[in-house]
Amino acid sequence: xxxxxxxxxxxxxxxxxxxxxxxxxxxxxxxxxxxxxxxxxxxxxxxxxxxxxxxxxxxxxxxxxxxxxxxxxxxxxxxxxxxxxxxxxxxxxxxxxxxxxxxxxxxxxxxxxxxxxxxxxxxxxxxxx
Numbered sequence: 001x002x003x004x005x006x007x008x009x010x011x012x013x014x015x016x017x018x019x020x021x022x023x024x025x026x027x028x029x030x031x032x033x034x035x036x037x038x039x040x041x042x043x044x045x046x047x048x049x050x051x052x053x054x055x056x057x058x059x060x061x062x063x064x065x066x067x068x069x070x071x072x073x074x075x076x077x078x079x080x081x082x083x084x085x086x087x088x089x090x091x092x093x094x095x096x097x098x099x100x101x102x103x104x105x106x107x108x109x110x111x112x113x114x115x116x117x118x119x120x121x122x123x124x125x126x127x128x129x
Contacts, residue, residue: 033103036081040100043076044121047086047098050075055125061090087120097122 053071055061065088067073078085079100087099099120106115115121 030104036079037102037104039081040079040102041115043079043086044098044100044115047075047088048121048123051088051096051098052123052125056128059127061093061096061125063090064088091122094126095122095124 047065050071050073051062051065053073054065054068057068057070067075076086082101084101088096089099090096097120099118100115102115102119105117
């Protein structure tokens with residue numbers, strides 16, 4: 001009889017460990033959201049490099065980013081999963097922001113490439129001369 005209870009107790013502890021692990025890590029659904037958000041961040045970083053190239057070629061930030069002869073990169077304009085467009089906004093003659101619709105809030109403090117709570121990264125442009 002004691003063996004039966006021991007087996008049941010071990011089964012319950014194992015089940016609780018699995019449930020607790022899923023709760024703490026968010027499970028596979030959370031991991032998929034993280035992966036999709038990482039792709040969106042990479043797209044914004046790539047888009048930022050492209051906008052910097054356009055701005056350098058014109059010596060000014062564009063009102064609307066469009067390829068130039070020097071910057072004819074194949075650039076993704078929308079998220080690959082939801083097709084929600086990435087958004088560009090010139091904030092001033094020397095700064096801009098690009099935004100995406102993320103599934104999760106940012107998990108690290110804002111750094112050079114980090115996004116804010118609105119899903120945007122802000123960059124500065126330094127014109128030549």
